[in-house]
Amino acid sequence: MWREKLRIRKSNQIQALHPSTKFxxxxxxxxxxxxxxxxxxxxxxxxxxxxxxxxxxLCAASGIFMKFCKAFAKVLLVATMIFLTQxxxxxxxVVAWSGGVLKIYEKGLQTGIxxxxxxxxxxxxxxxxxxxxxxxxxxxALEDSGMHHKAAYVFMSTLQMIQxxxxxxxxxxxxxxxxxxxxxGGIFVRAKAFFPSLVPxxxxxxxxxxxxxxxxxxxxxxxxxxxxHMFELxxxxxEKLAASIAVAATAAVLIGRILVWVL
Amino acid sequence: MGAIIELxxxxxxxxxxxxxxxxxxxxxxxxGRFYGVIGQNGSGKTTLxxxxxxxxxxxxxxxxxxxxxxxxxxxLDYKPGELSLKxxxxxxxxxxxxxxxxxxxxxxxxxxxxxxxxxVDEIEERVIRAVELTGxxxxxxxxxxxxxxxxxxRMALASxxxxxxxxxVIDEPTSQLDPxxxxxxxxxxxxxxxxxxxxxxxxxxxxxxxxxxxxxIVLDKGEVIRFGSKDAILSDETLxxxxxxxxxxxxxxxxxxxxxxxLERIPITEQQGVEIIGKALRTRSWCK
Amino acid sequence: xxxxTEKSHSxxxxxxxxxxxxxxxxxxxxxxxxxxxxxxxxxxxxxCIGTIFTAMLxxxxxxxxxxxxxxxxxxxxxxxxxxxxxxNIATGLVAGFLARANMFSNWWxxxxxxxxxxxxxxxxxxxIVILVFGGITGSGPSMVVAGALAAGANIMTAFLxxxxxxxxxxxxxSYLLGYLxxxxxxxxxxxKFGCGENYIKKASVKKSA
Numbered sequence: 001m002w003r004e005k006l007r008i009r010k011s012n013q014i015q016a017l018h019p020s021t022k023f024x025x026x027x028x029x030x031x032x033x034x035x036x037x038x039x040x041x042x043x044x045x046x047x048x049x050x051x052x053x054x055x056x057x058l059c060a061a062s063g064i065f066m067k068f069c070k071a072f073a074k075v076l077l078v079a080t081m082i083f084l085t086q087x088x089x090x091x092x093x094v095v096a097w098s099g100g101v102l103k104i105y106e107k108g109l110q111t112g113i114x115x116x117x118x119x120x121x122x123x124x125x126x127x128x129x130x131x132x133x134x135x136x137x138x139x140x141a142l143e144d145s146g147m148h149h150k151a152a153y154v155f156m157s158t159l160q161m162i163q164x165x166x167x168x169x170x171x172x173x174x175x176x177x178x179x180x181x182x183x184x185g186g187i188f189v190r191a192k193a194f195f196p197s198l199v200p201x202x203x204x205x206x207x208x209x210x211x212x213x214x215x216x217x218x219x220x221x222x223x224x225x226x227x228x229h230m231f232e233l234x235x236x237x238x239e240k241l242a243a244s245i246a247v248a249a250t251a252a253v254l255i256g257r258i259l260v261w262v263l
Numbered sequence: 264m265g266a267i268i269e270l271x272x273x274x275x276x277x278x279x280x281x282x283x284x285x286x287x288x289x290x291x292x293x294x295g296r297f298y299g300v301i302g303q304n305g306s307g308k309t310t311l312x313x314x315x316x317x318x319x320x321x322x323x324x325x326x327x328x329x330x331x332x333x334x335x336x337x338x339l340d341y342k343p344g345e346l347s348l349k350x351x352x353x354x355x356x357x358x359x360x361x362x363x364x365x366x367x368x369x370x371x372x373x374x375x376x377x378x379x380x381x382x383v384d385e386i387e388e389r390v391i392r393a394v395e396l397t398g399x400x401x402x403x404x405x406x407x408x409x410x411x412x413x414x415x416x417r418m419a420l421a422s423x424x425x426x427x428x429x430x431x432v433i434d435e436p437t438s439q440l441d442p443x444x445x446x447x448x449x450x451x452x453x454x455x456x457x458x459x460x461x462x463x464x465x466x467x468x469x470x471x472x473x474x475x476x477x478x479x480i481v482l483d484k485g486e487v488i489r490f491g492s493k494d495a496i497l498s499d500e501t502l503x504x505x506x507x508x509x510x511x512x513x514x515x516x517x518x519x520x521x522x523x524x525x526l527e528r529i530p531i532t533e534q535q536g537v538e539i540i541g542k543a544l545r546t547r548s549w550c551k
Numbered sequence: 552x553x554x555x556t557e558k559s560h561s562x563x564x565x566x567x568x569x570x571x572x573x574x575x576x577x578x579x580x581x582x583x584x585x586x587x588x589x590x591x592x593x594x595x596x597x598x599c600i601g602t603i604f605t606a607m608l609x610x611x612x613x614x615x616x617x618x619x620x621x622x623x624x625x626x627x628x629x630x631x632x633x634x635x636x637x638x639n640i641a642t643g644l645v646a647g648f649l650a651r652a653n654m655f656s657n658w659w660x661x662x663x664x665x666x667x668x669x670x671x672x673x674x675x676x677x678x679i680v681i682l683v684f685g686g687i688t689g690s691g692p693s694m695v696v697a698g699a700l701a702a703g704a705n706i707m708t709a710f711l712x713x714x715x716x717x718x719x720x721x722x723x724x725s726y727l728l729g730y731l732x733x734x735x736x737x738x739x740x741x742x743k744f745g746c747g748e749n750y751i752k753k754a755s756v757k758k759s760a
Contacts, residue, residue, distance in 0.1 A: 075629060119683070153571070166582065212360070229367075279742060363575070
């Protein structure tokens, strides 16, 4: 059976969760991060630091730890930069730590921790979702949840187009080089290489779009009826459990927040 | 048998164009026949195809007078998608016919049926038949973008054939292919002919038209200047003045006749050439 | 066909089949443009060329979607770019409305448009930078630049280094490229885009001149 081959099989049960469940987890986790961030101890939002530990743990449990590290490096860099600039450069009256010429002020450290860990938490959980889910699954889930099939088409087509055009641009660039268009040298020389590399690429795609529009029409793309799909999302069976855990954790965090507030 | 496609006094011009792309064309095309469309560049071949499929004027806009009937109904009266099931359309460029959202050839071919909401079991059966018919079964799991031009064009044919239209409009399917790709595409078209589809094919390679078509439509400056049996048309040297190419064997036949070799008639395919010229050589009554 | 018909713009009619197919191209051009600019070590980002020419061809709503989608797709690899979705949406909207208001027709209108385009980016970027990144301003530019670059938030860099001119130049070059492309699109293709007609007259005038 051909359809068998199209199925995405995942041995890891967390990875295999339905995309909508993953999205629920992402939303609740982010909400919790913000709630916890509003609990200040001596002005420091310390709770979001251990909260972040959940992200790498979840990724490890999903069997994508290395993939996660690779994808997350950029975010980590940004968060570190923000943390450092905030702590060292935002001045206030109280010095939290000083070593030689360097001084960390309390205010800066507080905002530094809050902002950088909020970013780490939210970006981290999104990274988890995207690293455990294929684009195809995202697109199907979006369509299942009521997105118009044309919108889902735009999403998938965009992802493929980026790949295809990236490849074409390399081909054109190499051809330009072979033709003797300078790609190195002064700024104007390099700028001159930019235009001939990009313009034919865009033009070709736009003219191709015309034919593609007709092709799609020939294949019934604009029929407004029920569509069928060769590729179906399959729930792993643990969706309810995962969602319950996420909801329960969020409820606990929320209750905790209210208690801190009342007491 | 009645006409499956009928054009009555059709005149059409593209938006912004001063001249008409198609002028006063009336045609009756019959079911189950293979029509070759020839003419020099800009003679209106593609426009004729677009009119039959209804892309003109629905997509290209422009102005149309006269009427184009498919199965007795004006193309303008068809609902979106309805015509897609009647007429399959294959374009020149294999690359731009890829839907751009599928990872495998199999899914690409299934795309049209998914749009029409055909049940998945049926899709699977029909796709398997279509990829077998077009000889791309072995490629079914590949990414559409990894295929060669010829393979992509066969996939394009498969993804139309799978919709099982009665009429196929095929616009220069081989213009961007190498000889090998061309041959494989024609094998498929021949298969469609055997299955009694009505085929309208635009093709520059007249030898192939001579070989496979039943009838020929010759266009020049937007007008149909000839329409009828391929034997009479493709051997007529006066067409050369309109920029129409003729099969090499027909040119040879004409030259032989002029130089005194009495041929029964002018051959237009290699096969006919061998027979007719061979016969003339054997009798040799004209020698001396 | 030459007669000027009063065109009504509904959002739904803006999203024609062709417009739908231009969006993926726009996003890919944004990507490739940015890549190419950094490959050639140009001191510009040129990562909204696709958004701008789409807005010019298909109007503000399609442009906005192309812009927003660019950041959504980038966000799959780096979620921080989600925060900057509004910036690219603004670019698409503003470029589209400027095109619709025929604000690219002569040199002074054009200059004003470039400033508006750059200013809108800066204005939208400012609150995001303050909210998400704690409003780091002025101090420690090099570190911030590194951080911003890593975030893929290119506008932010321009904003933070306080260099509005930089953004104006970036937008101008992007616009010129878009204009160049539109100039070579055959008019029979142009006519099928929502705002395509605006450029046909110009093209024919240019040829006869």
